[in-house]
Amino acid sequence: MTVEELDTGTLETWTPDEVQAAFDANEIALIDVRTPQEYMFEHVPGALLLPLSFFDAAKLPSQKGKRLVFHCGSGVRSHRVARAALDAGLGTVAHMGGGFAAWKAAGKPYMGTDMATGAPRRVDPAD
Numbered sequence: 001m002t003v004e005e006l007d008t009g010t011l012e013t014w015t016p017d018e019v020q021a022a023f024d025a026n027e028i029a030l031i032d033v034r035t036p037q038e039y040m041f042e043h044v045p046g047a048l049l050l051p052l053s054f055f056d057a058a059k060l061p062s063q064k065g066k067r068l069v070f071h072c073g074s075g076v077r078s079h080r081v082a083r084a085a086l087d088a089g090l091g092t093v094a095h096m097g098g099g100f101a102a103w104k105a106a107g108k109p110y111m112g113t114d115m116a117t118g119a120p121r122r123v124d125p126a127d
Contacts, residue, residue: 002097009086012094013079016106019069019096028067033081034100038073042112044103045122052077057088071096071103 001018004011014022022028023046030047032039039049052072060068068085070078070093078095085093096102104110109124 001094006083006086008083009090010092011079011082011086012092013075013097014069014094016096016098016103016108019071019103020108022067022069026066028069028094029061030096031068031070031081032100033070033072033077040113042100042110042123044071044100045109045111047071052081055081055084057081057085057090060085060088060090063090063092067092067094069094069096072099074101075099 001015002013019028019030023030030044031050032043032047033050033052033055035051036049070081072078075095075098078099082093082095098105107125109122109126111120112123113119114121
């Protein structure tokens with residue numbers, strides 16, 4: 001994890017391994033800020049969808065129960081959302097560096113789409 005201290009709060013950049021460990025332990029809420037189309041094509045199972053185009057930091061849930069960690073396709077949009085959340089007063093915010101591309105490159109499981117049928121399918125590179 002890398003940590004940036006900004007005027008508005010602390011911005012953490014987590015690795016896919018850190019995100020998966022915290023997500024599996026139910027310590028975080030993973031929020032996908034990609035488009036609905038990107039999410040439907042492939043996503044981390046259990047990640048919540050809150051597209052950047054609809055993002056309103058004032059409407060985010062409290063972090064009292066779970067930390068919020070944002071992710072997108074490459075880390076660019078989630079970084080923007082994290083900074084907006086800090087500007088709205090969230091204090092400490094995290095995003096996944098490298099986004100969903102880094103998640104897949106690290107061999108993490110995800111929900112994909114069977115291109116022959118259009119049906120969702122779990123992809124677990126470890127299998």
